[in-house]
Amino acid sequence: AGRYNFRHSEPHWQERWEAEKCFQSDPNGDGLPAKADSRPKYYVLEMFPYPSGRIHMGHVRNYTMGDVVARFRRAQGYNVLHPMGWDAFGLPAENAAIERGVHPGQWTRRNIADMRQQFRPLGLSIDWDRELSTCEPEYYRHEQAMFLDFMDKGLVYRKESTVNWDPVDHTVLANEQVIDGKGWRTGAPVERRKLAQWFLKITHYAEELLSALETLDRWPDKVRLMQHNWIGRSEGARVFFPLAGRDDRLEVFTTRPDTLYGASFCAISAQHPLAAEIAETNPEAAAFIADCARLGTSEEAIEKAEKKGFFTGLEAVHPLDPEWRLPVYIANFVLMEYGTGAIFGCPAHDQRDFDFARRLGLPIRAVVAPRDADPVAFAAELEAGSEAFTGDGVAINSGFLDGLGVAEAKRAVIDRLAESALGEGTVQFRLRDWGVSRQRYWGCPIPVIHCPTCGAVPVPRDQLPVTLPEDVEFDRPGNPLDRHPTWAKVSCPKCGGAARRETDTLDTFFESSWYFARFCSPKVEGQAFNRAAVDYWLPVDQYIGGIEHAVLHLLYSRFFTRALKDCGYLGLEEPFKGLFTQGMICHETYKDADGRWLSPDQVTRGEDGALVHRTEGTPVSAGRSEKMSKSKRNTIDPAAIIEAYGADAARLFMLSDSPPERDLDWTDSGIEGAWRYLNRLWRLAAEPATPLPAPNAPRPDDLGDGLPLMRALHKTIAGVSDDLDRLRFNTAVARLREFTNAYEAFDAAGDGPDWVRRHALETLARLWEPMIPHLAEELWSLLGHERLLIHTDWPTHDPALLVDDTVTLAVQVNGKLRGQLDVARDADRQTIEAAALALPNVTAQTAGKTVRKVIVVPGRIVNVVAN
Ligand code: ANZ
Numbered sequence: 018a019g020r021y022n023f024r025h026s027e028p029h030w031q032e033r034w035e036a037e038k039c040f041q042s043d044p045n046g047d048g049l050p051a052k053a054d055s056r057p058k059y060y061v062l063e064m065f066p067y068p069s070g071r072i073h074m075g076h077v078r079n080y081t082m083g084d085v086v087a088r089f090r091r092a093q094g095y096n097v098l099h100p101m102g103w104d105a106f107g108l109p110a111e112n113a114a115i116e117r118g119v120h121p122g123q124w125t126r127r128n129i130a131d132m133r134q135q136f137r138p139l140g141l142s143i144d145w146d147r148e149l150s151t152c153e154p155e156y157y158r159h160e161q162a163m164f165l166d167f168m169d170k171g172l173v174y175r176k177e178s179t180v181n182w183d184p185v186d187h188t189v190l191a192n193e194q195v196i197d198g199k200g201w202r203t204g205a206p207v208e209r210r211k212l213a214q215w216f217l218k219i220t221h222y223a224e225e226l227l228s229a230l231e232t233l234d235r236w237p238d239k240v241r242l243m244q245h246n247w248i249g250r251s252e253g254a255r256v257f258f259p260l261a262g263r264d265d266r267l268e269v270f271t272t273r274p275d276t277l278y279g280a281s282f283c284a285i286s287a288q289h290p291l292a293a294e295i296a297e298t299n300p301e302a303a304a305f306i307a308d309c310a311r312l313g314t315s316e317e318a319i320e321k322a323e324k325k326g327f328f329t330g331l332e333a334v335h336p337l338d339p340e341w342r343l344p345v346y347i348a349n350f351v352l353m354e355y356g357t358g359a360i361f362g363c364p365a366h367d368q369r370d371f372d373f374a375r376r377l378g379l380p381i382r383a384v385v386a387p388r389d390a391d392p393v394a395f396a397a398e399l400e401a402g403s404e405a406f407t408g409d410g411v412a413i414n415s416g417f418l419d420g421l422g423v424a425e426a427k428r429a430v431i432d433r434l435a436e437s438a439l440g441e442g443t444v445q446f447r448l449r450d451w452g453v454s455r456q457r458y459w460g461c462p463i464p465v466i467h468c469p470t471c472g473a474v475p476v477p478r479d480q481l482p483v484t485l486p487e488d489v490e491f492d493r494p495g496n497p498l499d500r501h502p503t504w505a506k507v508s509c510p511k512c513g514g515a516a517r518r519e520t521d522t523l524d525t526f527f528e529s530s531w532y533f534a535r536f537c538s539p540k541v542e543g544q545a546f547n548r549a550a551v552d553y554w555l556p557v558d559q560y561i562g563g564i565e566h567a568v569l570h571l572l573y574s575r576f577f578t579r580a581l582k583d584c585g586y587l588g589l590e591e592p593f594k595g596l597f598t599q600g601m602i603c604h605e606t607y608k609d610a611d612g613r614w615l616s617p618d619q620v621t622r623g624e625d626g627a628l629v630h631r632t633e634g635t636p637v638s639a640g641r642s643e644k645m646s647k648s649k650r651n652t653i654d655p656a657a658i659i660e661a662y663g664a665d666a667a668r669l670f671m672l673s674d675s676p677p678e679r680d681l682d683w684t685d686s687g688i689e690g691a692w693r694y695l696n697r698l699w700r701l702a703a704e705p706a707t708p709l710p711a712p713n714a715p716r717p718d719d720l721g722d723g724l725p726l727m728r729a730l731h732k733t734i735a736g737v738s739d740d741l742d743r744l745r746f747n748t749a750v751a752r753l754r755e756f757t758n759a760y761e762a763f764d765a766a767g768d769g770p771d772w773v774r775r776h777a778l779e780t781l782a783r784l785w786e787p788m789i790p791h792l793a794e795e796l797w798s799l800l801g802h803e804r805l806l807i808h809t810d811w812p813t814h815d816p817a818l819l820v821d822d823t824v825t826l827a828v829q830v831n832g833k834l835r836g837q838l839d840v841a842r843d844a845d846r847q848t849i850e851a852a853a854l855a856l857p858n859v860t861a862q863t864a865g866k867t868v869r870k871v872i873v874v875p876g877r878i879v880n881v882v883a884n
Pocket residue numbers: 251270271272273276350351352353354355356357358359360361362363365366367445
């Protein structure tokens with residue numbers, strides 16, 4: 018038997034697709050299809066890669082899935098947009114500059130060129146004419162304009178905020194550069210410093226970003242839930258506690274105004290202005306505040322830490338009872354960034370407050386009891402115990418609230434507070450505004466000039482883009498833009514005086530928040546988008562990427578789309594109609610006797626089948642299959658796989674092994690199985706058991722012996738179409754493999770009309786094309802076609818052929834199930850009776866008895882009555 022020569026075939030078909038411009042989607046350069054093109058549009062996008070220099074298996078899986086969707090939709094008659102670009106700004110390029118002395122731009126552009134070459138052999142149906150790279154001024158100039166538009170709309174502001182500061186290198190560190198609280202290069206404990214930074218007002222859209230999640234019915238529930246929690250909407254109240262002996266008051270946020278009668282203290286954050294005021298005259302307070310700062314600001318650390326408080330000496334007046342005083346503490350568990358940075362504590366109904374009250378000996382007073390409990394006994398038990406009651410119930414010990422349910426009591430308190438202007442209902446979000454300033458070189462310059470007289474002045478639009486200077490040095494830590502001799506020195510656009518450019522650059526999430534829209538018309542100059550092109554292509558119909566972007570990237574993009582709409586750039590709110598998050602690629606891990614990680618190609622099987630070191634022959638132990646990572650050395654290089662087995666085998670294995678949302682275990686046997694199957698498939702057309710008729714032969718009226726295969730084929734068409742529609746690639750593969758088995762048996766038997774064989778084989782090639790495009794074209798050409806397979810339409814199934822021609826009947830004897838019977842759908846009563854009585858189990862059960870009656874319920878049951 019011959020072998021499929023993928024080394025010849027794969028490049029050959031890639032060249033044909035390119036020569037015929039099969040994936041071109043921008044005939045006029047304005048992003049739009051040709052005027053006469055009336056096909057509906059379909060935009061499929063995979064999250065664009067960071068140009069690290071090498072593609073990895075995760076990329077192969079991601080882009081293969083997107084490619085299947087693109088090819089499938091194209092075959093179905095859609096005008097498909099399937100672009101590719103590079104998320105090209107970011108820290109690794111700067112690290113390369115620091116470590117190897119190569120300029121970040123040079124490093125990045127070389128990586129892009131390398132990766133483009135590595136993607137080619139995969140045979141992806143990408144429109145490379147739309148390629149973009151975010152580090153080029155022709156891309157980032159538009160986001161500088163967007164930044165200015167956002168400024169005009171009040172969606173940008175500047176405020177002091179904390180950064181990670183390396184005290185040895187004297188530089189700001191990105192979060193990724195802080196490892197276990199220490200600087201990545203110096204190992205020095207990181208300090209917190211305040212710096213003025215730029216923020217985008219994502220919170221302006223908090224309510225919408227939350228409520229619109231409901232409309233995203235083609236997103237995974239998991240991602241919607243993560244965004245829901247991230248936005249974190251809480252309904253509650255702002256309550257004002259006058260401060261005794263002062264003329265100001267403490268403003269707190271609470272979700273439980275119904276528990277106000279259970280209050281026993283107030284607490285403020287260590288960063289609260291009132292805390293700072295007290296610290297000015299109270300060194301102990303200052304020491305306590307400094308102590309809290311060491312805890313860091315991560316919510317997790319705060320959650321875990323022991324609850325501590327410092328009494329300020331101040332007393333707050335209870336808003337519902339002017340005689341009632343509450344001590345005010347500075348507490349380490351109150352965050353300045355949430356609500357108002359101040360709380361009232363109700364120990365009986367909040368565990369944190371409970372623990373705090375116990376430690377400090379503060380009163381614990383139950384004010385809510387379960388509906389069916391005896392209030393007095395319940396309160397006594399709670400106050401003596403160690404657990405807060407956070408469930409639903411009715412108000413007790415609460416004056417005018419007594420007897421009301423939690424929800425009613427909340428409303429009643431808010432109404433009462435509003436009457437005396439001591440409170441109001443409010444909604445609070447966990448979502449924070451997006452800090453976009455980065456003290457880095459390799460990013461988009463923020464288009465602002467700082468003037469000592471005029472303040473922060475936007476760069477005039479006719480002076481955009483503000484480009485990065487090329488002549489920078491990375492020989493010292495810190496931001497080279499900051500110490501560049503001339504770049505930052507400019508005159509103020511307003512007053513003409515000496516001024517300085519903003520030397521911070523934008524967070525790289527900025528670029529990825531609108532690239533999907535730029536792909537709609539990547540060549541237009543002078544504006545970010547051709548409005549008609551974004552109106553035509555957006556939203557992205559199917560977006561595919563990793564779950565690690567479930568919150569930030571996807572939320573920022575949703576925010577950007579709204580902000581861009583409000584600035585008149587485009588007309589929609591939700592950029593991604595369908596979202597799919599794929600699983601990771603895993604591989605077994607290996608260690609030698611000394612516990613060192615070994616890579617898969619260092620490991621082989623010895624004569625006895627045990628794992629050994631390939632060159633040293635020493636024993637190797639295999640560990641769990643884990644996500645492929647450099648640190649565990651369990652990666653497989655896609656280039657090596659494609660070299661050995663071809664792109665189609667890699668694609669097939671990626672798609673077939675497990676559901677696409679799950680993790681996939683890369684195994685040698687898996688890729689070899691895929692390779693063997695491809696050869697089998699190839700032989701069906703290259704070396705058919707029975708010669709095939711010429712193409713385009715007419716369909717015979719009577720399919721004769723070919724009917725069962727035709728039924729199987731049409732079931733396969735229907736099933737695969739449905740699977741690809743829902744991105745169930747693995748089941749599509751399973752169906753096609755099953756049909757291949759049926760076809761092989763049919764071909765070997767050599768009967769049935771030849772037309773059916775050709776038709777089945779051609780359809781099989783068509784159905785496989787989205788997944789293994791090269792071999793599919795090869796089969797198509799072996800079957801005698803000149804024109805490319807990808808120009809042929811997706812097949813539709815014939816519903817008549819989906820109806821089974823047999824039915825399965827349950828056979829009972831005296832009402833007890835004794836067997837099953839497959840009969841022709843149109844079999845008559847006599848035939849069914851005879852077949853039922855002939856079943857061995859039925860003969861056994863009726864032996865020595867007389868059959869009195871046989872009842873046939875058509876299509877369902879046969880009951881034999883015998884005694
Ligand atoms: C009084 C109270 C009584 C509370 C009670 C809870 C239970 P979520 O649901 O997350 O919005 N809180 C408010 N601001 C805070 C801050 N800056 N740092 C720490 N805690 C803060 O939680 C809101 C609740 O968390 C608020 O309701 C407040 O405590 C606390 F039986 O007020 B509550």
